[in-house]
Amino acid sequence: MNTIGNVLWFVLGGFISFLTWLVMGVLWSITIVGYPVGRQCFKFSVMAAAPFGRQIEFGHGGVSFMFNLLWIVLGGFAMAIEELTMGIIFCLTIVGIPFGLQHFKHAKLALLPFGAKIIKTGT
Template sequence: MKLLGNIGWFIFGGFISFFTWLILGVLWSITIVGLPIGRQCFKFSTMAAAPFGKDIEFGHGGVSFMFNVLWLVLGGFALVVEEVTMGAAFCLTIVGIPFGLQHFKQAKLALLPFGARIVRIGQ
């Protein structure tokens, strides 16, 4: 069932989230200073490609807080708006609610990517 959900997700809009994370990763990686942020973007682009069967654990720390603030100001806010908008659009239909919930999960990730890690559900 996870496989079917991930295939449907990618076809019906997940590719937009995937490419957004990927493009942000490339842009951040252009400079040496932005490499840690770019690395996070690449890591989370895999989550954006196939989110069903995965969950996100959020950690806390001083360094992650500083990077999250920098991220939000310099690019994360646009990604949060994109994910919330797509999530709301998908939740307008009953069939789209699971996809909308995945977009909301990714919006939280776009808000606080540092200190977060992806875990597989059921393992």
């Protein structure tokens, strides 16, 4: 079931989230200082391509907090708005609600990517 959900997700708009994370990763990786941020973006682009069967566990810490503040100012807020908008659009139909919920999950991730881990669930 996760495979079917992931295929439908990617075809029906998940590729937009995937491309957004990928482009942000490339832009951040241009400099040596931004490389850790870019690496994080690449990790989450995989999550954005196939979110069903995966959960996000958010961690806490001082360094994560500082990176998250910097991230929100330099791109995270725009990504969160994009994900929220797509989530609202998908939730307008009953069939789109599971996809909208995934976008809402990604919106939180777009605000707080540092300290977050992807955990595979189910089969």
